[in-house]
Amino acid sequence: DAGITQSPRHKVTETGTPVTLRCHQTENHRYMYWYRQDPGHGLRLIHYSYGVKDTDKGEVSDGYSVSRSKTEDFLLTLESATSSQTSVYFCAISEWAEAFFGQGTRLTVV
Amino acid sequence: AQTVTQSQPEMSVQEAETVTLSCTYDTSESDYYLFWYKQPPSRQMILVIRQEAYKQQNATENRFSVNFQKAAKSFSLKISDSQLGDAAMYFCAYRTAGRTGANSKLTFGKGITLSVRP
Numbered sequence: 736d737a738g739i740t741q742s743p744r745h746k747v748t749e750t751g752t753p754v755t756l757r758c759h760q761t762e763n764h765r766y767m768y769w770y771r772q773d774p775g776h777g778l779r780l781i782h783y784s785y786g787v788k789d790t791d792k793g794e795v796s797d798g799y800s801v802s803r804s805k806t807e808d809f810l811l812t813l814e815s816a817t818s819s820q821t822s823v824y825f826c827a828i829s830e831w832a833e834a835f836f837g838q839g840t841r842l843t844v845v
Numbered sequence: 846a847q848t849v850t851q852s853q854p855e856m857s858v859q860e861a862e863t864v865t866l867s868c869t870y871d872t873s874e875s876d877y878y879l880f881w882y883k884q885p886p887s888r889q890m891i892l893v894i895r896q897e898a899y900k901q902q903n904a905t906e907n908r909f910s911v912n913f914q915k916a917a918k919s920f921s922l923k924i925s926d927s928q929l930g931d932a933a934m935y936f937c938a939y940r941t942a943g944r945t946g947a948n949s950k951l952t953f954g955k956g957i958t959l960s961v962r963p
Contacts, residue, residue: 766949768951770953775854775955776955777851777936777953777954777955777956778936778953778956779953780950780951780952783949783950785949793950823888825890827890827951829940829949829951832878832880832895832897832940832942833878833880833892833895834938834940834951835892836889836890838888838889839888839889
């Protein structure tokens with residue numbers, strides 16, 4: 736299995752607080768992604784990275800920011816969490832074609 | 846922008862029978878990859894099969910095979926001899942084969958829930 740670790744695995748937070756999710760890889764893959772999964776919507780891309788300090792927006796980027804200061808780490812920050820950001824968040828990594836996924840983080844905003 | 850459409854939200858199959866899951870996509874690119882991923886109740890995303898657009902031969906992995914119709918932009922997954930462990934959500938995905946940053950997006954369909962009847 737690809738070495739991808741997401742932390743935390745579960746989190747409950749209050750509306751208006753900042754939240755940071757971490758994705759760590761040991762595969763030295765170039766590309767890293769953050770998706771959110773919601774019923775009826777499949778996986779929607781939030782942000783992705785194609786190298787250290789090289790990031791770009793996906794289709795649902797509003798309210799989220801990312802940073803990648805090292806190849807192995809890709810951080811997703813919710814600036815001020817809202818209830819609409821309650822979701823399951825997946826990190827994925829890729830080098831050539833297919834992507835490999837972390838186990839997901841279930842985030843609940845109350 | 847590339848889009849991936851899975852129009853059937855749910856399907857059901859009898860154990861040991863064959864089922865086909867449909868996927869269509871839209872792109873102006875000529876070189877790309879297509880994938881099917883499986884997500885069982887454990888939530889883990891598992892790669893089932895991969896198809897390169899430049900290959901005419903349909904990909905096969907054991908009981909899983911695809912029917913890739915490039916001109917029709919169709920990419921269906923056939924599961925033969927269905928097993929109870931095949932019950933899961935299945936996602937179709939697309940990625941451009943280009944290697945620049947903007948071409949590294951991996952786009953998913955909304956998924957289809959497959960149930961297997963014993």
